[in-house]
Amino acid sequence: MSADFLFELGTEELPPKALKTLMNALREGIAGGLDTQDLDYNAIHAYASPRRLAVLVRDLAEQTPVKEVVTYGPPAKIAFDQDGNPTKAAEAFASKNGLSVTELTTENDGKADKLVARSKAGGQSVVELLGDIVNDALAKLPIAKRMRWGASRTEFVRPAHWLVMLYGDEIVDAEVLGLRANRCTRGHRFHYNHELDLFNPSDYLEKLASTGYVLADMDARRDLxxxxxxxxxxxxxxTAVIDDDLLDEVTALVEWPVALLGNFEKRFLNVPAEALIASMKEHQKYFHLVDAQGKLMPHFITVANIESDDPEQVIDGNERVIRPRLSDAAFFFDTDLKHTLESRREQLKPIVFQKQLGSVFEKTERIAALAKQIAAQLGADEALAERAGTLCKSDLVTEMVLEFDNMQGIAGYYYARNDGENKDVAQAMQEQYLPKFAGDALPETTTGAIIALADRLDTITGIFGIGQQPTGSKDPFALRRASLGVLRLLVDKQLDLDLRTLLEQAVAQHTGLTDTDGLVDRILDYMLERFRAWYEDAGIPVEVFLAVSARKVSNPLDIDQRVKAVHEFYQLPQAQALAAANKRVANILAKSGAPAGELDPALLQESAEKALAEAVQAKATLVEPLFAKRAYTEALTQLADLQEPVDAFFDQVMVNAEDDKLRNNRLALLQQLGDLFLAVADISLLAPAKG
Structure with a gap:
């Protein structure tokens, strides 16, 4: 037999940004509790609104399954004496299992005849278990800070006011958070502020919606x-711009959603759209609108938690609220336009970037100098890079950014354009922060990419240089993200720059570093190690990355090209055999030492070694120009043809010949073979380890 089970906890308004997480965690917690008891059910659904968390379990079994428990006891020869009477061992075993000796049987467990106690377990009524299951699930919810209310010691994310627990049409006799379960839920705070009796769990959603003006299904409410x-x-x-996070938050704020269209004065459109959007989105939870060209329109959409008889009054109230917000943004913008970014640089001097690394002003000086050096290496405009670096943090002291911190960089772009700065310099104000996260857009301009690099490299070298590098899971300066940002900029923007050189140049800009021993090597190893997870996420085996990493290349673009080439080579049918051969070559050379002198063709005796020497020479001539232009994939594909002569050599030629000259010449041949592949990667690391 089975029936539906409904749990609903009514509370004061739950934190909207956490509501979805709480709902899903509650479902998982109750499901886990049911599974632990081996209770069968058909489906489990979670619901949530600002004032309730609920779980509905379909076709929940009325009791735990009954199972036979077999317990083996002492061997029969110990359990009974010579006359067949039970010993104390038998009596103790029977007592332990709650049976009499006569209820025990004797069975062979595959080794000996033993006493056996057979009993039944399970069959416990589900209603006796549901209270503990629910309480345990609530206790495990991811709540950062719990609160108490009234005189009770009970704690939860918000005060709890009602509790519904129904199994079929019966109330479950249980207490949760100090509340006794009943069948009374409550409707919408304004539309139906009354108790509402539920007689069957399956009626929950329909009755709340039709009578209580509550859409408890969060997904359905979101879609609506x-x-x-x-x-x-x-x-x-x-077109409404519907951000998923904002949509989730608005969904968590209302039980009976009604979308309403409001307007604001067109004059506000002279303010940067990003500031207006931030004001509408962050402060008021409004959705903004754009036209067919993607430009902001003087309208907004709010979602009310009430179906008003006079919606115009609600709209008017929202328009009154947003007007001073937008007026503030306009005032900040107009005020900021009276001062150039250049003139604001003095205000950066008292702002500490990091106490050992100086002020934000000093950081911009370092960024500008490093940006100029990077531009020179790329053949880019050094003056533009230096200028962008000089101005890149000036907007931090503007009124706009002080009010809307997400305008950092964006405000700088608008003010730079207003100041008459070069368009690339202006664009770099915004692009310096890209990419902000994995998969984020990259700077479009070269100047922007240079500033983005210089800023991150300055931070990374500075923090490492004062001994504050990340340890374990602690990364207060977000150096992992900064390192990945540098790698993405260099690889995805196809910037052919040596990271070691960049780090040396960045370190040279600092004057107060205290942990300088092996500094560049430590930073380089740390940054390039970020590549490992990068390639694993791309489905490239770690041994491919390690094969390239072994060559100690420090140009990220070059590393990426090598990894992709080795990955393609790795999938060729000849790859494993050649990897094994290279491993054998490496082992032989490691034991014998480097050969003295070059290969002497006159000392080649066996046909197999002559064939290999000829093939190696031919391939060397072919692949050297390919290596020069980093056509690694094509080069390794060509080298794959060496499998046959390599296999024949090891089958037919004794490398460690007794004649020293002959042995040394064969080692020289193997050295040439190994060097061909080592020009790209140490492919011996692709060979599987012997287990």
């Missing part, structure tokens, strides 16, 4: 909001 917002946007010929 998206549909309503899109419909309102179409009324003015616009």
């Amino acid at each position: 909001i998206r549909e309503q917002v899109d419909a309102e946007a179409k009324k003015v010929g616009g």
Whole structure:
């Protein structure tokens, strides 16, 4: 037999940004509790709204499964004496299992005849277990800070006010967070502020919606909001920009969503759109609209938690609220335009970047100098790079950024354009922070990419140079993210730069470093190690990366080209045999030492060694120009043809010949063979380890 089970906890308004996480964790917690008890059920669903968390379990078994428990006891020869009477061992075993000796049987466990106790376990009523299962799931919810209410010692994320627990049409006799379970839920705080009796779990969603004005299904509520917002946007010929995080937050703020279209004065469109959007989105939870060209429109959409008889009043109230917000943004913008980014540099001097590394002003000086050097290496405009580096942090002291911190860089772009700076310099103000996260866009301009590199390299070298490098999971200066940003810029922007050189130049800009022993090597190893996870995420085996890493190349673009080439080679049918052969070559040379002198063709005796020498020479001539232009994939494909002569050599030729000259000449041949592959990677590391 089975029935549906409903749990609903009514609370004061739950934190909107955490609601979805709490809902999913509650479902997983209750499911885990049911599974631990081996309770069968058909499906489990979680629901949430600002004032409730709920779980509905379909077709939950009414009791735990009954199982036979077989327990082996002492051997029969110990359990009974010579007359067949039970010994103390038999009596103790029977007592331990709650049976009489006569209820025990004797069976062979495959080794000897032993006493056996057979009993039944399980069959416990589900309603006796549900209270503990729910309490355990609530205790495990990911709540950073729990609160108490009233005189109770009970703790939860918000005060709890009602509790519904139904199994079928019966109330589960349980207590949760100091509340006794019943069948009374509550409707919408304004539309239906009354108790609402539930008589069957399957009626939960429908009854709350039809009578209580509550859409408890968070996914359905989210879809409805998206549909309503899109419909309102179409009324003015616009498209609503629906950010998923904002949509989740709005969904968590309302139980009965009603989307409403509001307007603001067109004069505000003279303010950077990003500031207006930030004000609408962050402060008011409004969705903004754009036209067919992607430009911001003077409208917004709010989602009310009430179906008003006079929606115009609600709209007017929201318009009144947003107007001073936008007025503030306009005032900040107009005020900032009166001062150039150049004139603000003095204000950066009192702002500490890091107490041992100086002020933000000093950081911009270092960025500018390093950016100029990077531009020279790339053949880019050094003056533009230096200028962009000089101005790159000036917007941090503007009114706009002080009010809207997400305008950092964006404000700098607008102010640089207003100051008449070169368009690439202006663009670099914004692009210096790209990429902000994995998969984020990269700078479009070369100047922007140079500043993005210089800024990160300055931070990385400075923090490492004062002994504050990441340890374990602690990375307070986000150096892992900065390192990945540098690698992405160099690889994806195809910037042919040596990372070791860049680090040396960055270190040279600092004056207060205290941990300088082997500094560049330590930073280089740390940064290039980020490549390992990068390639693993791309599905490239770690041994491919290690084969390239063994060559100690420090140009990330070159490393990427080698890794991709070795990965393709790795998939060729000849790859394993050649990897094994190179491993054998490496072992032989390691034991014998480097050969003295060059290969002497006159000392080649066996046909197999002559064939290999000829093939190696031919391939060397062929691949050297390919190596020169980094056509590694094509080069390794050509070298794959060496499998046959290599196999024949090891089958037919004794490398360690008794004649010293002959042995040394064969070692020289193997050295040439190994060097061909080592020009790209140490492919001996592709050979599987012998286990």
